[in-house]
Amino acid sequence: xxxxxxxxxxxxIQEGKTATLTCNYTNYSPAYLQWYRQDPGRGPxxxxxxxENEKEKRKERLKVTFDTTLKQSLFHITASQPADSAxxxxxxxxxxxxxxxxxxxxxx
Amino acid sequence: EAQVTQNPRYLITVTGKKLTVTCSQNMNHEYMSWYRQDPGLGLxxxxxxxxxxxxxxGDVPEGYKVSRKEKRNFPLILESPSxxxxxxxxxxxxxxxxxxxxxxxxxxxxxxxx
Numbered sequence: 001x002x003x004x005x006x007x008x009x010x011x012x013i014q015e016g017k018t019a020t021l022t023c024n025y026t027n028y029s030p031a032y033l034q035w036y037r038q039d040p041g042r043g044p045x046x047x048x049x050x051x052e053n054e055k056e057k058r059k060e061r062l063k064v065t066f067d068t069t070l071k072q073s074l075f076h077i078t079a080s081q082p083a084d085s086a087x088x089x090x091x092x093x094x095x096x097x098x099x100x101x102x103x104x105x106x107x108x
Numbered sequence: 109e110a111q112v113t114q115n116p117r118y119l120i121t122v123t124g125k126k127l128t129v130t131c132s133q134n135m136n137h138e139y140m141s142w143y144r145q146d147p148g149l150g151l152x153x154x155x156x157x158x159x160x161x162x163x164x165x166g167d168v169p170e171g172y173k174v175s176r177k178e179k180r181n182f183p184l185i186l187e188s189p190s191x192x193x194x195x196x197x198x199x200x201x202x203x204x205x206x207x208x209x210x211x212x213x214x215x216x217x218x219x220x221x222x
Contacts, residue, residue: 008148034210041218043112043198044151046210089151093206095166098143100150 002027004090006099014107019080021102023073023090030092033073035064038087038101047088048075080106110135114199114214121189121221129184129217131199139202140182141166141211142174144195151198157182158205189221 003026013019023033032051036044050057050066050073057064063076077084087101112133121127133140141156143166153166157176171193173185182201186193196218200211 031206032208034207036210041196041216043200043213043216044211046212049208049210095153096207096211098151100148 002030002092002095002097004092004097004099006088006090006102008100008102010103010105012105012107013080015081017080019077019084019104019106021075021088021090021104023075023099025071025073025092029068029071032093033064033066034091034093034096035062035073035075036089036091036098038089040087044089077104080104082106082108110212112199112201112212112214114197114217116217117215119217119219121219123190123221124188127186127189127219129186129197129199129219131182131184131214132180133182133199133201133212134180135201135203135212136179137201137203137212138179139205139207140176141200142172142182142184143198143200144168144193145198145216146195154184154197156205189219191221193219194221195219 005024034049035047038044048064050064061078065074087103089101090099115130142154143151152168155174157163199214202211
């Protein structure tokens with residue numbers, strides 16, 4: 001079965017810097033990966049989807065990459081703001097399967 | 109407004125007392141799903157439905173039932189709740205299982221079984 005692995009340690013960065021979160025998957029490459037934002041006690045909110053044959057996808061300050069060689073997706077938030085503080089989840093289309101999420105904390 | 113509505117938002121119940129958590133979506137989505145989220149374990153799928161009268165087990169179906177009699181509704185039923193079902197539950201929907209536009213999640217139901 002496929003597993004989605006995200007760094008369980010929180011990522012702390014200063015406002016204005018670029019945050020980079022990692023999502024690794026095991027076994028076969030999913031057709032696509034999705035990224036969600038989740039605030040405490042709330043439901044995840046869909047942000048971006050990237051397909052296996054796309055190397056990069058952008059949406060405003062967000063950028064996602066998909067590297068089938070490394071079996072990895074990177075999620076970048078440029079010019080980060082304290083309001084970006086949340087947990088970010090990666091999900092594959094298989095089942096679908098969600099990672100446990102990485103907490104991002106942006107300090108003013 | 110396009111949304112998935114879950115009720116109740118919070119629920120405290122006693123062991124063995126049957127309960128239903130409702131889920132409704134207004135987007136004409138075919139695919140609906142239930143998840144539970146526990147600290148350190150992430151989101152785990154309980155049941156899903158690809159269309160009316162079509163349901164299937166997810167990763168952790170034991171102790172739960174679902175039904176899909178109408179396209180918009182997908183209730184989660186706990187026939188005899190136990191303390192290990194204390195969790196945060198989410199309902200989600202999408203146009204289809206492939207969800208190329210992502211899943212829309214409800215606001216969650218925090219269930220405590222004592």
